[in-house]
Amino acid sequence: MDNMQNPMQMNMSNAIYWRKDQIAITFPSHLALSAxxxxxxxxxxxxxxxxxxxxxxxxxxxxxxxxxxxxxxxxDLTGISLYASPTYSGAHTPATQISVFCTVNPTAETxxxxxxxxLKVVRKLNIYERSGQAQQAFRATxxxxxxxxxxxxxxxxxxVTPPFPVEDGGRSGQWMTRFPMLPDELQKASGAGxxxxxxxxxxxxxxxxxxxxAAGTQNTLLQQMALGLVSHEPFQAAPPAISLNYxxxxxxxxxxxxxxxxxxxxxxAFPLADHGLFIAGLVRDIVPDASIECVRILNDFAxxxxxxxxxxxADIEARLRAGNLQGQRVVIxxxxxxxxxxxxxxxxxxxSAEVFSHLAPLHTLMxxxxxxxxxxxxSVGNDSDxxxxxxxxxxxxxxxxxxxAFGNDLSSIDPSFTPLRAIIPVGAVNQRGxxxxxxxxxxxxxxxxxxxxxxxxxxxxxxxxxxxxAKVDPHFPIDALRGVYSAPAYPALSRNDxxxxxxxxxxxxxTTYPQYPATQTSAWAYWSGTSFAAPLITGLAARALQGQSAxxxxxxxxxxxxxxxxxxxxxxxxxxxxxxxxxxxxxxEWEDK
Numbered sequence: 001m002d003n004m005q006n007p008m009q010m011n012m013s014n015a016i017y018w019r020k021d022q023i024a025i026t027f028p029s030h031l032a033l034s035a036x037x038x039x040x041x042x043x044x045x046x047x048x049x050x051x052x053x054x055x056x057x058x059x060x061x062x063x064x065x066x067x068x069x070x071x072x073x074x075x076d077l078t079g080i081s082l083y084a085s086p087t088y089s090g091a092h093t094p095a096t097q098i099s100v101f102c103t104v105n106p107t108a109e110t111x112x113x114x115x116x117x118x119l120k121v122v123r124k125l126n127i128y129e130r131s132g133q134a135q136q137a138f139r140a141t142x143x144x145x146x147x148x149x150x151x152x153x154x155x156x157x158x159x160v161t162p163p164f165p166v167e168d169g170g171r172s173g174q175w176m177t178r179f180p181m182l183p184d185e186l187q188k189a190s191g192a193g194x195x196x197x198x199x200x201x202x203x204x205x206x207x208x209x210x211x212x213x214a215a216g217t218q219n220t221l222l223q224q225m226a227l228g229l230v231s232h233e234p235f236q237a238a239p240p241a242i243s244l245n246y247x248x249x250x251x252x253x254x255x256x257x258x259x260x261x262x263x264x265x266x267x268x269a270f271p272l273a274d275h276g277l278f279i280a281g282l283v284r285d286i287v288p289d290a291s292i293e294c295v296r297i298l299n300d301f302a303x304x305x306x307x308x309x310x311x312x313x314a315d316i317e318a319r320l321r322a323g324n325l326q327g328q329r330v331v332i333x334x335x336x337x338x339x340x341x342x343x344x345x346x347x348x349x350x351x352s353a354e355v356f357s358h359l360a361p362l363h364t365l366m367x368x369x370x371x372x373x374x375x376x377x378x379s380v381g382n383d384s385d386x387x388x389x390x391x392x393x394x395x396x397x398x399x400x401x402x403x404x405a406f407g408n409d410l411s412s413i414d415p416s417f418t419p420l421r422a423i424i425p426v427g428a429v430n431q432r433g434x435x436x437x438x439x440x441x442x443x444x445x446x447x448x449x450x451x452x453x454x455x456x457x458x459x460x461x462x463x464x465x466x467x468x469x470a471k472v473d474p475h476f477p478i479d480a481l482r483g484v485y486s487a488p489a490y491p492a493l494s495r496n497d498x499x500x501x502x503x504x505x506x507x508x509x510x511t512t513y514p515q516y517p518a519t520q521t522s523a524w525a526y527w528s529g530t531s532f533a534a535p536l537i538t539g540l541a542a543r544a545l546q547g548q549s550a551x552x553x554x555x556x557x558x559x560x561x562x563x564x565x566x567x568x569x570x571x572x573x574x575x576x577x578x579x580x581x582x583x584x585x586x587x588x589e590w591e592d593k
Contacts, residue, residue: 025139044098165525189544197331333378384439423449425447436530460473478526499514
């Protein structure tokens, strides 16, 4: 099979970051947030009708909201998200922002032409809006994805390595994360009274419970998370149990790509359902008394789309504004990246300013949530990985990806940009406190913490004939976080490992994924990446919020953590010379229980 067909041989030449048949339209509205479903749909359909009659008349396509169809009810809000405008200041300022995701089928012959056509549609609509002819202000954007897209093309935003098992099981207890340099007030805090949301991929509740039972006292952390686990509304599990929100309709495996990197840094493919559970375990360890709601917005192959992210965030915003979270302390972990990295924009025909413009509605939604006290923690991405010659041939230290980049000064891209001070961009360092080779630079407003390093493979180079199974070299210390892992199998470390195919592929997949069964039942795994550095800061942000009185200020949380930090030095960034940045060093120790 050629590279366009085989996800096990992915490269950046055909990487894409948006759906080829959908776009999003965001517009301000004077509708109240309590408006009826029928009125909301009417406002959306009125705008789309105007665009179809005027803006698209010279191009062969038609916009339809995702839910529209012969059997769709007239008040169906599928693909429509409402949230309060962060700039609302009275009767003359629209109080509501509405985002609607639409299908568009431009005439095109090849898949590449279809993807290019989406950009042409988005640009034409925005030019029409700026011309002054439109009766309604709006912004058109691609329907962004991360990690994968239809037809099994890759994107860049995946974990830096596969997970692999912790082999020293058999004892009763758990791995615990310590921050040796924290002041006493942060050391003693447990996150009581704080709600933490983790938006990610998660395994089924049955898999988590089975793994916890099989591990027994070898993994007391997973046992605590699973005992009393709640997977239905209201998602109010009593700590230390977690809640698992499985209510969102995520992309199915038959319509999306897969993602990952093998131990040699090659884009590869493997299941990632435990990505979010690993993160949740790190948070639970740090804040045993916080409420944790795990929201499944990525599928089992870590494929996500902005429609689901908007829906999940808008639902949290509604709860902050007028629901059970009003006046409450909330931290939201986003171990994900959206949109292309700067280093891949030229190939896509995009400028940095255009990418920001296309992600501005997400920035607006997060600003609205920040005004209601939400604090965000986001991973900055692993694109600086020097093993990936297609992405980083110059071995640059790239800047933070979105949404983490919203926390830094982007006025050079958009002079009207308002930094999102309530978000903490998080980069990764290794055990020596040095920036991990793969980690992007978190920026002047970011933080770094332990995320582990790329493990050294054995053999050092991939086996030429693909007959030798890759392992982690036992002669070098493992530098990776340890966390909970529920799957009964692990992905092969090399994409060409001759393991049996233990997992059935999605219906449209051209190949299966080599995996090997877990030899340990302790449900502990090693994993490295900025995805796993972020939850350490999420846990500390929850500690910093404990006991604070409303209104809650994300910027003050950032200041508290930065004031308790040490420093690390980032080299190879876009800024000439070395750059010092704050770091909260962490370490893990086994605690017998």
